Amino acid sequence: xxxxxxxxxxxxxxxxxxxxxxxxxxxxxxxxxxxxxxxxxxxxxxxxxxxxxxxxxxxxxxxxxxxxxxxxxxxxxxxxxxxxxxxxxxxxxxxxxxxxxxxxxxxxxxxxxxxxxxxxxxxxxxxxxxxxxxxxxxxxxxxxxxxxxxxxxxxxxxxxxxxxxxxxxxxxxxxxxxxxxxxxxxxxxxxxxxxxxxxxxxxxxxxxxxxxxxxxxxxxxxxxxxxxxxxxxxxxxxxxxxxxxxxxxxxxxxxxxxxxxxxxxxxxxxxxxxxxxxxxxxxxxxxxxxxxxxxxxxxxxxxxxxxxxxxxxxxxxxxxxxxxxxxxxxxxxxxxxxxxxxxxxxxxxxxxxxxxxxxxxxxxxxxxxxxxxxxxxxxxxxxxxxxxxx
Amino acid sequence: xxxxxxxxxxxxxxxxxxxxxxxxxxxxxxxxxxxxxxxxxxxxxxxxxxxxxxxxxxxxxxxxxxxxxxxxxxxxxxxxxxxxxxxxxxxxxxxxxxxxxxxxxxxxxxxxxxxxxxxxxxxxxxxxxxxxxxxxxxxxxxxxxxxxxxxxxxxxxxxxxxxxxxxxxxxxxxxxxxxxxxxxxxxxxxxxxxxxxxxxxxxxxxxxxxxxxxxxxxxxxxxxxxxxxxxxxxxxxxxxxxxxxxxxxxxxxxxxxxxxxxxxxxxxxxxxxxxxxxxxxxxxxxxxxxxxxxxxxxxxxxxxxxxxxxxxxxxxxxxxxxxxxxxxxxxxxxx
Numbered sequence: 116x117x118x119x120x121x122x123x124x125x126x127x128x129x130x131x132x133x134x135x136x137x138x139x140x141x142x143x144x145x146x147x148x149x150x151x152x153x154x155x156x157x158x159x160x161x162x163x164x165x166x167x168x169x170x171x172x173x174x175x176x177x178x179x180x181x182x183x184x185x186x187x188x189x190x191x192x193x194x195x196x197x198x199x200x201x202x203x204x205x206x207x208x209x210x211x212x213x214x215x216x217x218x219x220x221x222x223x224x225x226x227x228x229x230x231x232x233x234x235x236x237x238x239x240x241x242x243x244x245x246x247x248x249x250x251x252x253x254x255x256x257x258x259x260x261x262x263x264x265x266x267x268x269x270x271x272x273x274x275x276x277x278x279x280x281x282x283x284x285x286x287x288x289x290x291x292x293x294x295x296x297x298x299x300x301x302x303x304x305x306x307x308x309x310x311x312x313x314x315x316x317x318x319x320x321x322x323x324x325x326x327x328x329x330x331x332x333x334x335x336x337x338x339x340x341x342x343x344x345x346x347x348x349x350x351x352x353x354x355x356x357x358x359x360x361x362x363x364x365x366x367x368x369x370x371x372x373x374x375x376x377x378x379x380x381x382x383x384x385x386x387x388x389x390x391x392x393x394x395x396x397x398x399x400x401x402x403x404x405x406x407x408x409x410x411x412x413x414x415x416x417x418x419x420x421x422x423x424x425x426x427x428x429x430x431x432x433x434x435x436x437x438x439x440x441x442x443x444x445x446x447x448x449x450x451x452x453x454x455x456x457x458x459x460x461x462x463x464x465x466x467x468x469x470x471x472x473x474x475x476x477x478x479x480x481x482x483x484x485x486x487x488x489x490x491x492x493x494x495x496x497x498x499x500x501x502x503x504x505x
Numbered sequence: 506x507x508x509x510x511x512x513x514x515x516x517x518x519x520x521x522x523x524x525x526x527x528x529x530x531x532x533x534x535x536x537x538x539x540x541x542x543x544x545x546x547x548x549x550x551x552x553x554x555x556x557x558x559x560x561x562x563x564x565x566x567x568x569x570x571x572x573x574x575x576x577x578x579x580x581x582x583x584x585x586x587x588x589x590x591x592x593x594x595x596x597x598x599x600x601x602x603x604x605x606x607x608x609x610x611x612x613x614x615x616x617x618x619x620x621x622x623x624x625x626x627x628x629x630x631x632x633x634x635x636x637x638x639x640x641x642x643x644x645x646x647x648x649x650x651x652x653x654x655x656x657x658x659x660x661x662x663x664x665x666x667x668x669x670x671x672x673x674x675x676x677x678x679x680x681x682x683x684x685x686x687x688x689x690x691x692x693x694x695x696x697x698x699x700x701x702x703x704x705x706x707x708x709x710x711x712x713x714x715x716x717x718x719x720x721x722x723x724x725x726x727x728x729x730x731x732x733x734x735x736x737x738x739x740x741x742x743x744x745x746x747x748x749x750x751x752x753x754x755x756x757x758x759x760x761x762x763x764x765x766x767x768x769x770x771x772x773x774x775x776x777x778x779x780x781x782x783x784x785x786x787x788x789x790x791x792x793x794x795x796x797x798x799x800x801x802x803x804x805x806x807x808x809x810x811x812x813x814x815x816x817x818x819x820x821x822x823x824x825x826x827x828x829x830x831x832x833x834x835x836x837x838x839x840x
Binding site: 183447 | 599600643644647649682691694695696697698699700715716717718719720721723724725726727728729732733734737738739740795811812813814815816819821827828830831832833834835836
């Protein structure tokens, strides 16, 4: 305890990590719809459940960190919109959640209908519920689905940027903390979200595959190339951040003083080794075509990247609070292993996310052979539906 | 928990023989089991820890203190927050604080600190803790006692003692710190649930019935005037002893100040002590560069109100208000 304490601890770090994954994986899911990269179509079906799982759990982070989590209804009833960055949470999260749910429904509608027709008993009922009793697989409906998907993807991409952006602004708006009140915070969070999204989808895709079977080297290669460029931009932003903060003759005095945390201060190793060195390592690894095309090496590289992104969240959240506002030295912080605000909570939250993801991947027919025989991904969808209708 | 983990991991002997498709399904299934058990156990463990901590703090009676619980209710005024925080139902602002001036308030409560009179005795700190039931480790007001420079041996020095002659270049400063009740408070608009507000008469308050303890206001204050109460887990800060001010009393820290270094009053009354002191002295405010327009004014010192970041330049004296979570303090106590 003391006049100055690190109040925002590991649950907030985990929260930022999760929203980065949510927004990044949504960007992957939207690659074919919004960015016109049709060949990533098979990834949409595995990227959306990742988005959904982490989006569901994201609010648990700040709730675990808040003093009175039982008062969460106040966030809906008395939301301080639009002046409080934190008060925007319910609005942005709610809209984003609705868009992701509806999009998941549309993407999985036809497979769910097929499963409902193929299975009997409780399983059939489950898929009838998942398809909301809908059995319309006519071409007109499929075209309508596609246009809705396009609209929702555009809205969703904007909302996902708003989601990460508002979280970054939550820090950037606190002028009392020179390390946070930086215009670089928002772009750094956005790029870092994309990095973590591409990385986690690479891991998921490499491990479970998608569509017709195991991970295709060409798609892995494409994902890793995107990841490489995102890491490059992320590192570029880090360098810009350093250039504007480290030289004491050019940086403002409070900012330069705050950077002592990373330059010989308590988070020196955490920043230079945990965040920067691992990201450089990942960038170097993505440069080798052999690494990009191998499922094992690509997912290893992605895990290194995810570690770096987690450390980036840690350095921003904890490091920002280590610079004292009214006293001397550094504000000390040692993350507890068990109890409130501890590594236990981080582990529990991430384990729950993996659990929800596993449930979604178990239930949702994300594989083309889920129904028993060959079926429809987008390019062959209509032909297949036609054969179904005959 | 460790046992659960080992059990769920060691249960699956036939995984090695499965083909690639089956292996992937197995992975999903295993992740489901492991994730479920671990997630549930971890969350449950954390939850139990919190519940135990809450039970500990709410247990009440200490051994040997068996007096009768008075069982005060809202009707007795106990925790009657409407009455405590705003009995006259003054208008309050959650943002757009410039409108307060336009509303022409009769009173605008400010504090003037005469640094020539402060001796750093921490009476105000104790009075505040007592008045407001502030838990150990956190403070609504405190006095930074520090020294810079030193007394050194000097042949031409003006201090003559048996051991030699010295020059005194030691400078002490005692600077009382308190919530500034800023006219442009950054802590108020960041509140996500409108639990904190600025009253028409300038006092910035927190409604403890609404606060969710997220800590945004604590982080937004450039003066570290807010804290999360470790017992109630709500944000708290100096209220200018609002219940005393509304009852025509002055705040506890002002009452207890031995040197009358703290002066409290209505700045909108030109005859008040505070108005005359500010008019006739050069007044300083803390961190003017933040644009917060603090309403606690310091007179009688030309030195900086901020503590030098370098402990070698300005040594903070060890008082019980010293920040326990500071690396400087840890060094001092040999941690």
